Amino acid sequence: xxxxxxxxxxxxxxxxxxxxxxxxxxxxxxxxxxxxxxxxxxxxxxxxxxxxxxxxxxxxxxxxxxxxxxxxxxxxxxxxxxxxxxxxxxxxxxxxxxxxxxxxxxxxxxxxxxxxxxxxxxxxxxxxxxxxxxxxxxxxxxxxxxxxxxxxxxxxxxxxxxxxxxxxxxxxxxxxxxxxxxxxxxxxxxxxxxxxxxxxxxxxxxxxxxxxxxxxxxxxxxxxxxxxxxxxxxxxxxxxxxxxxxxxxxxxxxxxxxxxxxxxxxxxxxxx
Amino acid sequence: xxxxxxxxxxxxxxxxxxxxxxxxxxxxxxxxxxxxxxxxxxxxxxxxxxxxxxxxxxxxxxxxxxxxxxxxxxxxxxxxxxxxxxxxxxxxxxxxxxxxxxxxxxxxxxxxxxxxxxxxxxxxxxxxxxxxxxxxxxxxxxxxxxxxxxxxxxxxxxxxxxxxxxxxxxxxxxxxxxxxxxxxxxxxxxxxxxxxxxxxxxxxxxxxxxxxxxxxxxxxxxxxxxxxxxxxxxxxxxxxxxxxxxxxxxxxxxxxxxxxxxxxxxxxxxxxxxxxxxxxxxxxxxxxxxxxxxxxxxxxxxxxxxxxxxxxxxxxxxxxxxxxxxxxxxxxxxxxxxxxxxxxxxxxxxxxxxxxxxxxxxxxxxxxxxxxxxxxxxxxxx
Amino acid sequence: xxxxxxxxxxxxxxxxxxxxxxxxxxxxxxxxxxxxxxxxxxxxxxxxxxxxxxxxxxxxxxxxxxxxxxxxxxxxxxxxxxxxxxxxxxxxxxxxxxxxxxxxxxxxxxxxxxxxxxxxxxxxxxxxxxxxxxxxxxxxxxxxxxxxxxxxxxxxxxxxxxxxxxxxxxxxxxxxxxxxxxxxxxxxxxxxxxxxxxxxxxxxxxxxxxxxxxxxxxxxxxxxxxxxxxxxxxxxxxxxxxxxxxxxxxxxxxxxxxxxxx
Numbered sequence: 001x002x003x004x005x006x007x008x009x010x011x012x013x014x015x016x017x018x019x020x021x022x023x024x025x026x027x028x029x030x031x032x033x034x035x036x037x038x039x040x041x042x043x044x045x046x047x048x049x050x051x052x053x054x055x056x057x058x059x060x061x062x063x064x065x066x067x068x069x070x071x072x073x074x075x076x077x078x079x080x081x082x083x084x085x086x087x088x089x090x091x092x093x094x095x096x097x098x099x100x101x102x103x104x105x106x107x108x109x110x111x112x113x114x115x116x117x118x119x120x121x122x123x124x125x126x127x128x129x130x131x132x133x134x135x136x137x138x139x140x141x142x143x144x145x146x147x148x149x150x151x152x153x154x155x156x157x158x159x160x161x162x163x164x165x166x167x168x169x170x171x172x173x174x175x176x177x178x179x180x181x182x183x184x185x186x187x188x189x190x191x192x193x194x195x196x197x198x199x200x201x202x203x204x205x206x207x208x209x210x211x212x213x214x215x216x217x218x219x220x221x222x223x224x225x226x227x228x229x230x231x232x233x234x235x236x237x238x239x240x241x242x243x244x245x246x247x248x249x250x251x252x253x254x255x256x257x258x259x260x261x262x263x264x265x266x267x268x269x270x271x272x
Numbered sequence: 273x274x275x276x277x278x279x280x281x282x283x284x285x286x287x288x289x290x291x292x293x294x295x296x297x298x299x300x301x302x303x304x305x306x307x308x309x310x311x312x313x314x315x316x317x318x319x320x321x322x323x324x325x326x327x328x329x330x331x332x333x334x335x336x337x338x339x340x341x342x343x344x345x346x347x348x349x350x351x352x353x354x355x356x357x358x359x360x361x362x363x364x365x366x367x368x369x370x371x372x373x374x375x376x377x378x379x380x381x382x383x384x385x386x387x388x389x390x391x392x393x394x395x396x397x398x399x400x401x402x403x404x405x406x407x408x409x410x411x412x413x414x415x416x417x418x419x420x421x422x423x424x425x426x427x428x429x430x431x432x433x434x435x436x437x438x439x440x441x442x443x444x445x446x447x448x449x450x451x452x453x454x455x456x457x458x459x460x461x462x463x464x465x466x467x468x469x470x471x472x473x474x475x476x477x478x479x480x481x482x483x484x485x486x487x488x489x490x491x492x493x494x495x496x497x498x499x500x501x502x503x504x505x506x507x508x509x510x511x512x513x514x515x516x517x518x519x520x521x522x523x524x525x526x527x528x529x530x531x532x533x534x535x536x537x538x539x540x541x542x543x544x545x546x547x548x549x550x551x552x553x554x555x556x557x558x559x560x561x562x563x564x565x566x567x568x569x570x571x572x573x574x575x576x577x578x579x580x581x582x583x584x585x586x587x588x589x590x591x592x593x594x595x596x597x598x599x600x601x602x603x604x605x606x607x608x609x610x611x612x613x614x615x616x617x618x619x620x621x622x623x624x625x626x627x628x629x630x631x632x633x634x635x636x637x638x639x640x641x642x643x644x645x646x647x648x649x650x651x652x653x654x
Numbered sequence: 655x656x657x658x659x660x661x662x663x664x665x666x667x668x669x670x671x672x673x674x675x676x677x678x679x680x681x682x683x684x685x686x687x688x689x690x691x692x693x694x695x696x697x698x699x700x701x702x703x704x705x706x707x708x709x710x711x712x713x714x715x716x717x718x719x720x721x722x723x724x725x726x727x728x729x730x731x732x733x734x735x736x737x738x739x740x741x742x743x744x745x746x747x748x749x750x751x752x753x754x755x756x757x758x759x760x761x762x763x764x765x766x767x768x769x770x771x772x773x774x775x776x777x778x779x780x781x782x783x784x785x786x787x788x789x790x791x792x793x794x795x796x797x798x799x800x801x802x803x804x805x806x807x808x809x810x811x812x813x814x815x816x817x818x819x820x821x822x823x824x825x826x827x828x829x830x831x832x833x834x835x836x837x838x839x840x841x842x843x844x845x846x847x848x849x850x851x852x853x854x855x856x857x858x859x860x861x862x863x864x865x866x867x868x869x870x871x872x873x874x875x876x877x878x879x880x881x882x883x884x885x886x887x888x889x890x891x892x893x894x895x896x897x898x899x900x901x902x903x904x905x906x907x908x909x910x911x912x913x914x915x916x
Contacts, residue, residue, distance in 0.1 A: 003593055013878050015875060015881070016879075016881065016886040018872075018875050019872050019875050019876060019879075019881070022868045022869070022871050022872030023407055023868075023869075023872055024867050025864075025865075025868040026866075026869040026872065026894075026898065027865075028867045029861045029862070029864040029865035029868060030861070030862070030898075030901055032858075032861040033858050033861040033862050033865070033901065033904075035903075036855065036858040036861060037518060037858045038540065040453070040856045040858070041311075041314045041453060041854050042311065043855035044332075044855045044856065045328065045332065046855070047849070047851040047853070048332060049334075052367075057309045057311075057316070057318055058309075058311060058316075059310050060309070061307070061310075061311060061750065062311070070478060125852075126852050126853075126854065129851075129852050130852070132760075134477070135682065137331070137332040137333055137334070138329075138331040138333035138433065138436075138448070140433040140434060140436040141437060142434050142437050142438070145437040145438075147437075151860075169708060170708045170710075171708050171709070171770075172511075172512035172513075172549075173512050173513040173514070173546060173549075173769065174769070174770075178772065179711070179712070179772065179775060180773065180775065182770075200772050200773050200775070200848065201773055201776040201844075201847050201848050202774060202847065203850060204846060210850060212848075212849060212850035214641070214849070215452075217434065225413040225414075226432075226434070227413060227432070227434040227435035228434070230435060231331065231433055233849075233850050234796075235850045237850070239852070243842070243852060244843075244846075247839045247842060247843075250835065250839070251836070251839065254832050254835060258828070258829075258832055261828060266323065271511075453856075537909075538909040539767075539768075541768075546769050547767045547768065547769065548766070548767040548768075548769065550659075550767065551767030554911065554915075601747055
């Protein structure tokens with residue numbers, strides 16, 4: 001049994017498997033592009049309903065257009081296993097040999113492995129996001145109205161709309177259009193009340209939820225007499241922290257790798 | 273480990289998975305006839321059981337449809353629960369009203385609209401308003417909520433989500449009927465299937481869909497051997513803002529289906545999408561036909577008048593004597609229940625040679641110049 | 655006032671002439687190429703400035719091909735610099751050919767008619783464009799070096815040239831990969847702050863970006879493990895690189911437009 005596990009571990013840790021998986025993922029993503037093109041409405045609901053319900057409905061009902069996505073999941077799962085085993089093998093060897101090298105040198109040597117682990121964290125974050133997110137879609141507020149967050153004792157009140165308009169004549173059609181839809185919110189919990197400004201690119205965090213402005217009206221100063229409103233998506237997404245930390249870790253690893261590569265390898269002009 | 277030893281099994285697995293994926297759109301059915309899950313553009317109907325249907329509206333909100341006598345489901349916002357069949361509906365737009373008509377439920381269910389009686393062309397609505405069954409609840413931008421409350425609707429169909437907060441306080445569920453992306457031809461003709469479960473009118477919806485489908489087959493067959501493929505654009509310029517129907521809209525798809533070239537087929541997005549003036553003018557250089565959003569009331573009386581309204585477009589080919597421009601007639605927007613006739617007419621406009629003797633009913637071909645109104649002809653109007 | 659279309663026509667013309675000059679055996683070829691590249695570069699810069707000026711603080715949509723053109727022009731003096739003329743010439747030519755190709759595609763298939771949108775008014779959107787464009791330019795440079803490496807395989811004496819060319823190819827791939835990754839992360843952050851979701855499915859370009867990322871991850875692993883021969887790796891960099899890069903340009907290209915029309 002032990003030998004079988006070791007055998008599997010080594011098979012999974014093969015860098016050749018990495019190469020094959022990367023080639024397959026390249027082809028799969030290219031295939032996905034053609035399936036997604038013009039069929040976005042098939043995939044968009046995944047963002048709020050989550051992966052499993054989506055797979056059971058949209059995914060299953062249009063398999064010809066979604067098969068690439070299921071393959072992508074399968075290939076990514078293999079890639080994660082492969083990356084984990086391969087990286088762990090190498091890190092183990094590095095750490096064992098690391099007793100004789102300087103900490104800086106070890107840090108440089110660990111940089112690529114940090115990127116590999118970060119990739120796993122990013123993918124895990126995305127998976128968590130699509131599996132465990134709690135999303136409230138289509139929450140519309142008009143000035144003076146409020147909504148309560150589910151399971152929390154918080155209340156969000158839309159107090160006023162103070163948009164910033166497009167200035168100047170650079171784009172004729174954009175004159176008097178709203179450039180920054182700025183919504184003033186009052187966030188009340190049991191103990192405190194605070195004000196927050198929500199814009200289309202700046203979500204507001206409150207009691208574990210994030211409030212995202214998906215749409216707003218009116219769009220311009222005249223605005224065809226549209227009543228003022230903001231449409232929110234409210235999300236509790238446990239994957240965000242994971243994938244954002246993964247990105248940060250990957251960036252650190254990348255920085256170390258590039259530094260090491262420029263400082264050491266490029267100077268020494270090692271052979272290829 | 274050799275690369276080939278890994279590559280072969282992996283490719284085999286992928287092939288098997290791929291073949292499994294190719295078993296088509298076999299989705300489960302609840303009664304063997306209706307699909308359990310139906311996607312209609314950005315709308316969806318998911319029949320979870322005989323007692324519960326989940327629908328997704330244009331704003332991505334999920335509403336739960338349950339029988340009138342069923343207990344309230346747990347864990348669902350009461351404002352998102354609709355008891356079916358719905359008996360009293362307020363509809364904001366012409367499209368929703370026309371869909372109710374197509375389902376054959378307008379007379380029994382419609383209780384409120386946002387257009388005054390004199391602007392309606394649907395006899396059933398005019399009659400309903402005369403009889404007091406259907407109320408004008410105010411303009412869409414200034415709804416009279418007291419009047420709305422008096423009508424006791426069980427459901428509001430709207431394109432404007434700003435009424436949702438107030439209707440929530442009145443415990444009236446809302447369905448948003450517009451979508452961020454333009455409705456494609458399939459979604460346009462299937463929209464009745466989205467509203468059908470609200471009224472238990474699935475058979476009527478199917479019949480309507482089949483009627484449109486037959487018309488499309490007819491158009492395809494007639495135009496298959498069309499001698500020429502006219503270049504078509506659908507949109508307009510308002511001062512310096514250009515709005516067009518994108519290629520993913522139902523009109524864009526229909527033009528392609530009728531063996532014609534839609535000049536904006538590469539554009540993807542919302543209905544009435546804004547694009548740059550340069551693109552509109554470039555596409556207009558060699559277009560044959562322009563469908564404008566404007567009607568006579570908004571100044572589309574002749575090609576010359578359109579050119580006067582916006583000097584930018586006066587040089588595009590459809591506005592030249594050899595080009596053709598069509599404006600919708602006032603009742604066009606209220607004729608969604610006659611979608612088959614509209615599709616047929618558009619096809620006849622694109623290929624007049626294939627439809628000899630056809631008389632336009634929903635569009636008006638604009639003359640080069642405004643007719644000169646003499647004293648006598650002015651009297652003719654009265 | 656000069657339009658972006660006219661500026662693109664000018665860029666295309668100057669890059670085309672520079673490419674033709676690179677094919678000649680003139681004594682002052684380098685000076686001539688530089689003299690033609692500078693106005694071409696100025697024209698590309700003008701397009702980027704004009705479109706940014708109009709859309710700012712929002713993101714001008716589908717600007718990537720022009721931005722890549724600008725980056726390639728700026729990188730050209732560094733990218734094509736090699737001690738041996740045997741390597742320098744093919745790299746210069748292929749880089750100039752790439753610039754002509756990108757300029758011609760952008761001119762013939764413009765997609766500059768979409769208007770900027772409010773959600774693109776964020777630093778992440780701009781960083782996504784800038785890093786992506788520089789990354790893509792680096793990838794194109796790496797393809798040029800790989801092409802130069804492939805050309806060396808015909809000569810028996812050129813093993814050291816082959817090594818050197820592939821070394822440069824790897825150098826540019828690493829830079830491209832790093833910048834491409836940073837661009838993708840910025841795209842991820844833009845997606846989160848704008849829509850609250852990890853993926854914005856409305857834009858299928860995410861998949862071409864992903865495809866290129868996996869391809870170059872694969873190429874870097876091939877390089878590090880040295881599991882393929884140098885020629886094999888060079889061929890992979892040229893064929894695969896060109897294929898995935900062409901794919902990444904696809905979402906930014908529109909329908910055909912007569913390039914000569916004013």
